Amino acid sequence: QVQFVESGGGLVQPGGSLRLSCATSGFTFSTYGMLWYRQAPGKEREWVAGISNGGRNTNYANSVKGRFTISRDNAKNTMYLQMNNLKPEDTAEYYCNAGYSIYDSRRRVFDSWGQGTQVTVSS
Numbered sequence: 082q083v084q085f086v087e088s089g090g091g092l093v094q095p096g097g098s099l100r101l102s103c104a105t106s107g108f109t110f111s112t113y114g115m116l117w118y119r120q121a122p123g124k125e126r127e128w129v130a131g132i133s134n135g136g137r138n139t140n141y142a143n144s145v146k147g148r149f150t151i152s153r154d155n156a157k158n159t160m161y162l163q164m165n166n167l168k169p170e171d172t173a174e175y176y177c178n179a180g181y182s183i184y185d186s187r188r189r190v191f192d193s194w195g196q197g198t199q200v201t202v203s204s
Contacts, residue, residue, distance in 0.1 A: 082106075082107045083105075083106075083107040083108050083178070083193055084105065084106045084107050084193075084195070085090070085103060085104075085105055085177050085193070085194065085195030086104040086105075086149065086180065086195055087099040087101065087103050087175060087177055087195050087196065087197050087198040088101070088104070088198050089102050089175060089198055090175060090198035090199045090200045091117055091199075091200070092201045092203065093167055093200070093201070093202055094164055094202070094203070094204050095167060095168060095169060095202055095204055096167065096201075097167050097199060097202070098164060098165045098166075098167065099164045099167065100161060100162070100163050100164070101117075101161065101162040101164065101175055101193065101200075102110050102160070102161055102196060103117070103160040103161070103162075103177035103195075104157075104158065104159050105158045105159065105160070105177075105179075106110060106119050106145070106158065107117035107121070108179070108190075108191070110155060110158040111134055111135070111155040112134060112184070113133075113134055113181070113190050114129070114130060114132060114133045114134050114179065114180045114181070114182065114183045115131065115132050115151075115153060115160045115178070115179055115180065116131045116132075116175060116177065116178050116179070116180040116183065117129040117130045117131070117160075117162050117175060117177055118175070118176045118177070118178065118186070119171075119175045119177070119199045119200075120173055120174050120197075121172060121173040121178070123174075123175075124144065124150040126176070127142070128140050128142060128150055128186035129141070129145055129149065129152040129158070129162070129175070130142065130145065130162060130181030131151065131180060131182075131186065132151045132152065132153050132160065132171075132183060133183055135150065135155075136153050137174055137184070138154070138183060139151050139185045144170070145150070145164075145171075148164065148165050148167075149161060149162060149163065149164050149165070149173070150162070150163040150165075151163075153178070155190055160177055160178075160190070162175070163164055167200075167202045168194050168202060169202045169203060170201060170202075171202050172198060172201050172202050172203070173199075173200060174197040174198070174199050174200075175197060175198050175199075175200055176195060176197045178190070178191060178194065179191055181198070
């Protein structure tokens with residue numbers, strides 16, 4: 082049973098930082114690239130960042146480039162998203178999934194999603 086467990090979200094002021102975690106199980110984590118997505122109320126789910134299976138290559142949406150850093154620890158089957166200089170526009174529910182390509186977020190490996198973790202950026 083494939084599982085994704087997102088954590089680390091919370092309430093933070095503009096300019097602040099958060100570090101999200103995505104703990105996985107039920108598949109060979111190191112085989113696949115991993116992707117972060119987010120969804121704000123009334124908006125479509127959008128891709129945020131991707132990292133290749135070995136962690137050597139990364140890709141970011143223009144909206145977060147230079148502020149967010151994606152990483153992974155294959156020994157722990159866990160992916161991370163370090164979010165700095167947060168803006169109100171970053172407020173959303175954040176989700177993770179596996180991907181066949183970090184350059185095409187539509188090519189997800191699994192259809193299931195975790196519960197997500199809420200990030201709220203507000204003063």
